[in-house]
Amino acid sequence: MAKSKTAKESLAVMTNLVLPNESNQLNNMFGGELLARMDRISAISAKMHSGSLQVVTASVNHVSFNQPIPLGSTVKLESKVSRAFKTSMEVYVDVYIYDYDAENFIKTNDAIYTFVALDENNKPVQVPELVAETEVEIERYNAALRRKQLSLVLANRMNPSEAHELKALFMD
Numbered sequence: 782m783a784k785s786k787t788a789k790e791s792l793a794v795m796t797n798l799v800l801p802n803e804s805n806q807l808n809n810m811f812g813g814e815l816l817a818r819m820d821r822i823s824a825i826s827a828k829m830h831s832g833s834l835q836v837v838t839a840s841v842n843h844v845s846f847n848q849p850i851p852l853g854s855t856v857k858l859e860s861k862v863s864r865a866f867k868t869s870m871e872v873y874v875d876v877y878i879y880d881y882d883a884e885n886f887i888k889t890n891d892a893i894y895t896f897v898a899l900d901e902n903n904k905p906v907q908v909p910e911l912v913a914e915t916e917v918e919i920e921r922y923n924a925a926l927r928r929k930q931l932s933l934v935l936a937n938r939m940n941p942s943e944a945h946e947l948k949a950l951f952m953d
Contacts, residue, residue: 837899859874871894
């Protein structure tokens with residue numbers, strides 16, 4: 782098994798403009814365009830963490846479109862692995878737009894993707910453990926296990942009585 786890695790080792794950043802062909806009739810970025818950018822950048826983080834040249838999107842666990850992204854905006858996406866399981870990795874993506882008046886980035890959206898690392902025969906391979914360091918990374922790391930347990934329970938792949946992290950949310 783490979784040595785563990787920190788979340789910051791998987792940090793990927795993408796900054797670009799919203800162009801006319803990427804916007805809808807309301808002059809905001811298409812949701813699908815943002816999803817594609819989030820999928821690309823989170824795949825880069827998953828590849829960096831796993832060390833695998835091949836990763837596949839297993840699921841899009843969460844997407845929030847909290848604020849529209851207007852045509853012409855400077856958009857920055859940041860992604861990091863938030864937790865690694867046996868062969869899968871949860872990747873958290875934060876989306877920001879640049880406010881030229883305030884001269885800073887404002888968070889607009891976020892998403893959570895799950896990727897599986899593959900070998901040269903397209904078979905899942907074990908990935909390094911993740912070491913969360915900052916307060917936000919630790920919070921996301923802990924929440925990832927609850928999300929995974931919920932997903933497994935809903936897919937009938939885990940008995941609810943075995944989902945200890947989820948039960949802890951609702952019971953003392």
